[in-house]
Amino acid sequence: MSAKPSNWPLNVVFSPQQCYHSSIPAHVLSHIRGSVHKNSKADGRSSSVSIRTITDPSHPAVRQRGLFAAKKIPQHTHIIDYSGEVHADERESDYDLTLYRNRDGDVNVGVDASKMGNEARFINDYRGIRDKPNAVFQERRSDSGELRMSVWSSSLPIKKGDEILVSYGKGWWRARSVDGVSVKEST
Numbered sequence: 001m002s003a004k005p006s007n008w009p010l011n012v013v014f015s016p017q018q019c020y021h022s023s024i025p026a027h028v029l030s031h032i033r034g035s036v037h038k039n040s041k042a043d044g045r046s047s048s049v050s051i052r053t054i055t056d057p058s059h060p061a062v063r064q065r066g067l068f069a070a071k072k073i074p075q076h077t078h079i080i081d082y083s084g085e086v087h088a089d090e091r092e093s094d095y096d097l098t099l100y101r102n103r104d105g106d107v108n109v110g111v112d113a114s115k116m117g118n119e120a121r122f123i124n125d126y127r128g129i130r131d132k133p134n135a136v137f138q139e140r141r142s143d144s145g146e147l148r149m150s151v152w153s154s155s156l157p158i159k160k161g162d163e164i165l166v167s168y169g170k171g172w173w174r175a176r177s178v179d180g181v182s183v184k185e186s187t
């Protein structure tokens with residue numbers, strides 16, 4: 001079992017690997033897990049990030065945690081995979097990302113890191129913090145063939161100490177009607 005990163009919350013299980021919930025239909029599960037069953041590098045761990053509690057009073061997520069660069073991260077570089085519970089049931093979670101939708105649109109698979117996950121669950125949205133995100137979510141297949149949601153730096157390097165910030169998308173904020181957070185931006 002992997003050691004928990006520093007500043008990990010007590011009420012969340014640290015799991016650098018994806019876990020699979022019973023709500024995923026078998027044919028979708030085999031598509032997500034992939035056909036190559038071999039152990040691959042656990043990309044749910046990264047030495048280039050650290051979890052910090054935000055103390056800056058002007059930060060919109062003050063007193064929460066955020067994910068920061070522990071060293072310089074070059075542009076277009078894989079930072080970490082987002083791990084959690086992969087599921088196909090309905091969830092109301094602020095830690096749930098879409099991983100896969102089938103063509104008919106009747107199966108939506110998400111990765112929910114509300115109860116288990118890795119450092120990636122602490123990535124905040126850029127709104128109210130910076131002009132634009134410095135990282136993006138992107139699906140990829142791991143060496144073992146597993147479909148994962150990964151986090152990459154965008155077109156500029158991320159400086160050591162900078163917060164890693166993505167766009168959750170306008171829809172994420174609209175769905176939550178969060179006062180004071182602008183959703184005018186195009187992403």
Ligand SMILES: C[S@@+](CC[C@H](N)C(=O)[O-])C[C@H]1O[C@@H](n2cnc3c(N)ncnc32)[C@H](O)[C@@H]1O
Pocket residue numbers: 060061064065066094095121122123124125126127128129181
């Ligand atoms: C996936 S979590 C991010 C990690 C979270 N800060 C924590 O400590 O667990 C998403 C939550 O972070 C907060 N958050 C993220 N980005 C934010 C932003 N730009 N402004 C305000 N709150 C933000 C909101 O409370 C949101 O529901």
